[in-house]
Amino acid sequence: MLSNNVKRLLIRPIRCSIRCASVRTLTTAEDVIDLTSKPVTNFRGDYDLIIAGGGMVGCTLACALAKDNLLSSLKVLLLEGSPNKTFQLKPEYSNRVVALNQNTKTLMNSLNVWRHVEKMRLQPVRHMQVWDACSDAMIAFNSADMLDDDVAYIVENDVLLHAINTELTDAKNKNVNIVYNAKIAGYQLPRPEESKSNPKSRVVMANGDTYTCQLLEYIANV
Numbered sequence: 081m082l083s084n085n086v087k088r089l090l091i092r093p094i095r096c097s098i099r100c101a102s103v104r105t106l107t108t109a110e111d112v113i114d115l116t117s118k119p120v121t122n123f124r125g126d127y128d129l130i131i132a133g134g135g136m137v138g139c140t141l142a143c144a145l146a147k148d149n150l151l152s153s154l155k156v157l158l159l160e161g162s163p164n165k166t167f168q169l170k171p172e173y174s175n176r177v178v179a180l181n182q183n184t185k186t187l188m189n190s191l192n193v194w195r196h197v198e199k200m201r202l203q204p205v206r207h208m209q210v211w212d213a214c215s216d217a218m219i220a221f222n223s224a225d226m227l228d229d230d231v232a233y234i235v236e237n238d239v240l241l242h243a244i245n246t247e248l249t250d251a252k253n254k255n256v257n258i259v260y261n262a263k264i265a266g267y268q269l270p271r272p273e274e275s276k277s278n279p280k281s282r283v284v285m286a287n288g289d290t291y292t293c294q295l296l297e298y299i300a301n302v
Contacts (some may be wrong), residue, residue, distance in 0.1 A: 095190065111207035120253070122288045127157040127257075130283055130291060131301030133262060134160030136178070139244045143191050146253035150219060157257055158248075159283075167202055167242040176237040179205070183228055188243075196243035197235055202256070204230040267296060 129145070130139045144156045145151050180188075186192040200235065206223040208231050221231050263286035272278050281296045 114236065122290055124291055125157070126155075126280070127291060127293045128154040129161045129295045129297065130157045130159065130281075130293040131297050131299060132159050132267075132283070133259070134158050134162070135299065136241055136244065138297075138299040139248055140187075140191070140193075141195070141299070142182065142256050143244055143248045143253070144187075146248065146256045147191055152255055154255060157293070158256060158258045159285075160258060160260050161262055162260065164258075164260040167238065167245075169239070174236045174238060177234050178237060178240060180233045180240075182226075182232075182237055185233065187204045187286075191244075191247055193247050196246050197239060200239045200243070201236075202239070203234040205232040205234060206230055208232070231251075254256070269296070 131142055134142075138158060138160075139219055142156055145154055145156050181253065185194060188197070204223075208221040209218060210220075211218045223230050247253075249258070264288045265284045268282045270281060280292045283291045283293070283296065286290075
């Protein structure tokens with residue numbers, strides 16, 4: 081079962097959250113492409129969902145879509161701005177880390193991701209003490225008070241992302257297509273008067289490739 085937060089993310093229409101204009105871009109003003117008059121060139125495919133941004137959130141969303149029995153039939157495109165790198169776990173720890181709570185661990189377990197993290201490395205947080213800056217008040221959290229569960233986990237960004245990608249690129253997840261080195265030039269959302277006749281968004285890449293989709297989820301600049 082997926083968390084409620086992920087489920088809400090999957091069904092939220094992008095056009096409902098962007099009301100100010102029919103065209104929005106992900107680049108600076110001088111790089112904007114006028115998609116309203118630009119013809120469709122180098123059309124690369126139509127998808128049910130396009131995820132712009134392949135970081136932790138984007139990859140987790142794609143992985144959740146691939147593994148959910150009710151949503152695994154969706155055709156998904158993940159646009160990743162970085163190249164496809166080979167991961168090697170270095171002996172030196174990275175200072176780029178995230179703190180994950182028990183809910184996140186539960187989500188990662190449901191996606192079979194957490195086992196990969198455990199095979200690499202993580203640091204459990206078993207005690208936490210927080211002081212107030214303006215008084216002597218403080219509060220303490222102990223893993224012993226949480227039915228032997230750890231308070232949180234500190235995981236390196238690269239370790240978590242590699243664990244997610246390991247599951248995402250599994251041969252069984254055939255409904256998710258990943259494009260690396262993806263640079264978005266702009267996108268066009270359907271106008272209200274077109275929402276019934278042509279309810280698809282158009283995404284134009286910097287290299288001229290074009291994709292269409294029914295749902296566009298913008299995670300980060302790509």
